[in-house]
Amino acid sequence: MPTEIDTSSIFDTVLPNVYIKRVILTPASTLGMGQGLEYDKGAPDALQTNQYGKKQVNPSNIDFDDLPRGPQGLAVSVEVVIKDKVGKNGKPGWFGTERASKYLNLRVVLSKRKQLTSDLLERNFYPEYLKAAKEQNQFDESVINLGKFLNDDIKLQKQVVLGGEVTYDIAYTATFFVPNANPKNISVFAHTFLDLNKVLQDKFILPSSPKSNYIQGSSIAQHIIRGGETEENAYVYKTPDSKVWAGPVHIKEDGRVMAGASHTAEPHPTLTRNKVSNFIIDDYRVLEDLKKARLLVRPHRMNKRRKGFTKTSEDLTVLKSEAYVTEPEVSSDAKNVLKLVFHIDHERLVRDNTQFGAIFETVDKTARADIIENSPIRDISVYRERVVRGLRKGEVRPVEYEDRTELIANSSERKAGRIKRSETKKSLQSSQSKSRKVTVGAIRQINLSANADSGIRSIGVTDYDMSRETDGLYRYYVEMEIEDGTIPFLKRQLQSLSKTRVALGKFIAMASDRRNTLPGTSDFTDSFIKEQSKTSNTSSLPWFEAILVYLDVLSNVAKIKYSKLRMAARLLHNLCNPASGNLSGLTTLLSLIEETESELRRTLGETNPKIDEVDFSARTSGFKGKTTKNTFRVEKKFKRVHDSNIQNDVGYDFLAGTTRKSIGPRQITVEQLQTRMESESGKYFSPTSNGSPRQSANGSESTQFQIPNPELASTFYSYLTPAIVYVGDKNTLRTIDKGRDLFASDKYNLMISSIIKSNSLFSSPSSVLNDNVDPTQPEFNIAPVLFLGSGYSDAKTKISQETYTNNLNNLLILDALNLTISSTDTHNTKTTLKDLADGLDVLQAAYEDPESSLGAATSFSTDTLPVEDLLLSEDLKVVGIEEQKDLTGIGNTLINSLVESDDFVFPKKAKKLKKLESLLLASTDNLIDKHFGDRPGSESKKQRFIQNLPIQIKSLLLSIGGDVRKNWLTTKQNTGKDLIDTPDLFGIFYFLYNHINRIEVFVGFQRNKSGDPLVSKPIYERLTPEIISQISQNNQAVLCRMVPYRNNVLGIKKSPKLKLPEFDSVFVVRPSQGGQSETTAVVQTANDFVRQVSGEESDFSSQVQEAQLNLTGKKLMQEILSLIAHQDNIPPEFSNTATVMQPEGVVKVGTTFSSRRRTPPRPESGISAEQATIPRGEVVVPVTTSRAASTASRTVSTTSSPSTGGSY
DSSP states (O other): OOOOEETHHHHSSSSOOEEEEEEEEEEEESTTTTTTOOOOTTSOOSEEEOTTSOEEEOGGGOOGGGSOOSSEEEEEEEEEEEEEOBOTTSOBSSTTOHHHHHHEEEEEEEEOOHHHHHHHHBTTOSHHHHHHHHTTTOEEEEEEEGGGGTTSOGGGSEEEEETTEEEEEEEEEEEEEESOSSOSOEEEEEEEEEEHHHHHHHHHOOOOOSSOOEEEOOOEEEEEEETTEEOOEEEEEEOTTSOEEOSOEEEOTTSOEEESSSOOSSOOOEEEEEEEEOOSEEETHHHHHHHHOOBOOSOGGGGGGOTTOOOOHHHHHHHHHOOSBOOOEEEEOTTOOEEEEEEEEHHHHHHHHSTTGGGGGTOOHHHHHHHHHTSOEEEEEEEEEEEEEOSSTTOEEEOSSGGGEEEEEEEOOSSTTOOOOEEEEEESSTTOTTOOEEEEEEEEEEOBGGGTTTSEEEEEEEEGGGGGOOSOEEEEEEEEEEEOOHHHHHHHHHHHHHHHHHHHHHHHHHHTSTTTBOTTSSBBOHHHHHHHTTOSOGGGSHHHHHHHHHHHHHHHHBOOOHHHHHHHHHHHHHHHSTTTOBHHHHHHHHHHHHHHHHHHHHHHHSOOOOTTTOOTTSSSSOOTTOOOOSEEEEEEEEEEEEEOOOOTTEEEESSOSOOOOOSSSEEEEHHHHHHHHHHHHHHHBOBOSSOOOEEOTTSSEESSBOOSSGGGGGGTTTEEOOSEEEESTTOEEEOSSOOGGGGOHHHHHHHHHHHHHHBTTTTSOHHHHTOOSOTTSOSOOBOOOOOGGGGOOTTTOSSOHHHHHHHHHHHHHHHHTTOOOOOHHHHHHHHHHHHHHHHHHHHHHHOOOHHHHHOTTOOOOOOOOOHHHHHTSGGGOOTTHHHHSOOHHHHHHHHHHHHHOSSSSSOSSOOSOOSGGGTOTTSTTOHHHHHHTTOTTHHHHHHHHHHTSOHHHHHHHTTTSSSBSOOHHHHHHHHOOOTTTOGGGHHHHHHHHTSOEEEEEEEEEEEOTTSOEEEEEEEEEEOOHHHHHHHHHHTOBEEEEEEEOOBTTTTBOOOGGGOOOEETOEEEEEOSSOOOOHHHHHHHHHHHHHHHHHOTTSSSHHHHHHSSOOHHHHHHHHHHHHHHHHHTTOOGGGOBSSOOBOOOOSOOBSOOSSOOOOOOOOOOTTOOTTTTEEEETTEEEEOOOHHHHHTOSSOOSOBOOOTTOOOO
16 A cells, blocks of 8 residues: 655645655766766866966865776766646646746755765755855755746646645756766755845846845755765655655654754654665666676686785695595494594585686575585595504504405485485405395484584494404595586576576567657657556566576676665666666666676686696696596595504493484484483482472473572583493493492492503503594503402402402502502411421422432432422412402502502692582682682682583582482581592592583584685584574584593593593484485575565565575565565655755744644835735745845745645
8 A cells, every 4th residue: 555645745835845856876987077967167166376376276175085086987967856736726836837937946966075965964055054165166066947847838747646636746957977986975955945136126126135035945865875885775754644754854852853844832743764765876887887797607716826826824824724524523332333423515615626616706595505406426435444553653554455445335415415324235255245244334414503504514424344343543534526516507597597588588579669669769658557567476577587687697606796786676677667767778688688698608618728627837728628527526534543452341331321223423312312411410419309390401391300509500411420331241330320329339449440450551641641642542551351250259258249359450450560458367478478488498408318418229218398288278378368358448549549640650749629628618618719719700700610510510519408419518427438538439439520521512613714614623512401402493403522521620530541432422412303404404594584574474475485596686586576565655755865954044934734824924124915925826925035034144944834725
C-alpha cells in the first residue's frame, strides 16, 4: 500500500517549496569544460594583482581537493522540481502566473567544502552568508528564473497524484563542473526566493533601494558525496499518522524532530525519521569503473612471481611456513591401534594450485563453495613408512628394503566434502590367493563445527595393522590428487553471460519497435510501460535478470567493491526499467555485457602457459606442446614418528565406557560425555541427598551429582583423572563408579610401584623424560609387564596381595638404585650367614688334604664342610622375608620421593604443597592467599583463579563442607593421616588429585594478515558447558584432546616418571544425531542470509532463492526488490540525506498547523495591506516591506498559512 503524503507540507506555503529529484554525476573531460555548463559568472578571478601590477595566484582561492586528478573532471547535473496544482478557480497556484513567475527565482548551490556545507545546514543558507563564502570560491551557484514556462499549459508538465489530487512537477536543471573526477565532498542546496525591491519598483514605480528586501522559501539540501563516497541511504520524516512530511523541520534541544521551520506556540507534530534507499543519485562514474575492472582470470601464485618482486625477510618466513596439511593429532587404544586426525586447507590448496586461482580474491561465498565443491579430491592415500634414525638429532630416513612402505587407507570423492568411508584390506599370506583378508586401515571425513565456512577439512584415519607391529619406527604421509574447479566455474559464468545477452538482445529488439517508443526519442510509450509492469515476478524480466547476471559474474571474476556494485545495480535499474529509463539505457547494459563476455571468452580460450607448464628459471615463455592439466597432486610427510614397541594393556583410560570400532579418533555423544563427567564428579562430591532432580552443569536435570556452588561448575566438563589404570591385563585400578573401595590405598600404591618398576628410565631427571624435541626417541620406556603377585599365599602372611606385590615392586626398584630394605629378622639372619660364611672360609683355609702329605695311597680321608646344607637350614632361611612383612611405610616413602623428584632420584628442593591446610581457604597460611597477597585487584584475580580450578582441586578446597564425598580434614583429625603428607595415602593423592588432564576443544586456526588460516597454528580452548550446549544446538561435532594439567601455584602436576600411554587422548564429541556436511553448511549460510534480509513473509524471497545466481547476485537482487518494496512509492524527492535548519528572522514563511484564519502583517512604509499582496490563484500572499526585512540579520523561508488553503 503506497504511503500517503501530507500535502499541507508541500502546498501550504507562501513561496513554493523546491525539491531535489535527481543528481547525475558524469565523468567529463577537463578540456572545453565550459561547453554546455552553467557557472557562477560573478565568482572572483582566481588571480590577484600584486604591488608591481603583475597577476599571481590568489592563495585563498586554492583548494587541492578541486585540483584535477587525471584527464577527467566531474559534471554534476541537478534536477529540481517545484510542485503546483490547479485550484478551484481552475488556475494553478503560481505556474504560468505572469506577476508571480516574473519575480520568483530558484537558487541552486553546489558546496565543495565540508565546513561550508556544515555552516549552511545550520541556519546560514541566505544571501549575506553566501556572499562571504563566494569570495573564497567555496561553492558554485546557479540562479534560474521560474518564468521560463510562462506561456505553457501546466497540463503539459508531468502529472503526479499526491493525496488523491492531481499535481504537477515543473522541472529545472542546473549543471556544474568539478575539475576533480573524485571529489571528497559535494552537497547541493536549493530554495526559491523573491526580490521585493523588484516587486515594489514594478508595482509602485519606486526608485531602487540600496537595502536588500528579500524573502526566501524553505531550503532543501542533499549530501551527494561525503568522504569520497556517494550517499547510499536517505531518510524521510513521517507524522504520527504515518504520512510523509515534505516540508521544513526543526530540532528541539531534546533531539526531537518537529514539523515546521521553527518552534511556535501553535500545535505541530513530532516526526519520526525512517531510513529509505537513496534513489536521487545516478553516478555514471560507476559504469566507467565497471569497464575498467580487470578480470582476475589467472593463477593466484603469479602474484608472487611478478617482475621486480623482492621478497622481504617477512615474506620469506611466510612462504617457508606455508602449509596446506596439518601435523596429525595421534591417539591409540589399549591394543595399540593407531588413530590419526589431520586437517586439510582445501580452499587454499585449490586457490594456490589451480589455473585460475586468482578469482579467490573476489568470489563470494556461494561461488567459492561452487568452486570447492567442483574441486574434489579424486584420490587420497595414507601410507605408513618404516624409518630409522638419521645422522642428525630428530632426523629419520627410510629403511633400505623394498617393502618399507604400506598403504594404510585410500578413498576418493565425486563432489568435495563427501570423502567416502573406506577400508583397506590385505591377505594374511600374500603368497596365497585364498588367504584370509584382514583390515589394514580405514579413512573417513569428519565434519567439525570449527571448520564451518573455513575451507578446512578434517580427515580421520585408523591404522588397525599397527597393533600387529611389535618393533620399529614408523612415520606416515598422505598423497592427494585434486581436480581444478576454477575451470568449470568460469565456463558456467561465461554461459550465464551468453544466455542473458541473447535474452536481452531479444527484449531490446522488441522494445525498439516504433509502436513502443515515442516519436523522435528513445523513451517508451505509456502503453509499453504498463504492459511491462503487469508481471508479478520482476526477476523474470529480461532487463532485470541481465543486470543481476552481469553484475554477479563481474563481481566474481573482477575485484570491485560491493558498494560500487550496489550503485551500479540501482543506476542500471533506473536506466533499463521502462518506467524510468529508455532504449539508450538498455543498449548501454548490452554493451557492458558484450565487453565482459568477450574478454572472458578470450581469456579462457587463449593457450597461455599455465602455472604447471612454465619454467620460471628459463627466459622462454613456456614449454610448447603441453596440454593443460585439470588436476594437481599434493604430498605431505608427517614429522611425527611412532614407536611400535609399546606394550598392550598398559596405560591410562580417561574416558572409559564401551568402545566401538571407529575410523579416526574415538567418538562419543554428548550424553556419554555427560555420564562420564557425572562419574568423575562422583569421586569427589556426594550424590543428591533427597534424590530429587537438580540442575547439572549444562543446565539439564540430573539425579546424579552436582557441585554445591554453581560458580564452581564452570569447569565441570574441563578436567578428568584416569577412570582406569592398566599395568597389564591382571593389574588394573578402576576409580569410577566405586563404593567404599574408592579410597583403599593399597591398590593405588601398587599401581605406582608397578608403573615405576616397568619404566626403565624411572631414575632419569624430569628434563630427560619430558624431552619431546627428538621424535625418534621413544616416548615410553615400558618393559614387558611381569606381575609379581602370582606367588602370594594368604596362609603364609597376614598382609594383602596388593601389599605383598607392592613390597616386591619396591624391592626391585630400590635394588636398581643400590638401596636395600631389611627387617630386623632379615638383618640378623643375614649377619649370621655372613659370620658362618666367614668362619667356613677360615676353616677351609686351614684344611689340608691328607693325600698331599701322606700320598695317594693313604687311608686317611676327610669330607668337606657341608656349607650348602647349613645355609638351607630352617633357622637361617631368608627367602621371602621382605615380601612377607608390611614394609610399605618406608618403601612408599622412598618411592614417593622418587616420583615427586625432578632430579635423578630424590628431590633437592622441598615440595610446595606440604599439608592439607595449605589448600583450605579458611586456613590463614593457604597457598592461594600467599600467592595473590593483598595487592590492588588481587581479590578478583584470586576469585578467577579459584573459579578456573579443576573440580578435583575444588573438592579439597571444600573439605570443610558437607557436600564432598571424602572429608580429608576430618580424616586427618580422626586418624592423624594427612592426605598430602602421609606415604600410605600418596597413591590416592596422586591419581585422584594430581594426575589430571585438561580437555581442550579445537576451535580453528590463527590467521595471517590476509585472513588465511595458518594450519600450523591450531587454536584450542578449554571445554566448557557453553560449548557442550552448542554441540547440540548446532548439530555439529567438535574435536577434543587431553593435555596435562599443571598448577604452579599449588604445586599440582603429573609426574613424568609415571608416564604411560593415554588411550583415546584425542576424541570427537558429537550430538546424538549426525551433523551436516560442510558444503551443505555453506549453501545453508547463503540461504540464511537471503531469509535474514527478506524475511520469510516477503513476496520475493522465493524469487531470490530460486534465482540461478551466486550470493552477490542474490544479495543485489534482494536489495533492489526490497528497496523498491520498502520505498512504498514515496517519490524520491521527498527523501533527504541532509536536514536544513532554516535561517531565523522576523519574517516567517512556512506552514501552519491549525485552521485559524491568517491575519496579514501590519502594513509599513505607507503601503496598505491590500497593496502589499501578490495575487496567486485563490489566495493572497502577504509580503513585508524593506523595514521589516532590514531589521533581521537573517531571513527565513517559513510563515504561516492556513492548512485548509490548498494553493500558494
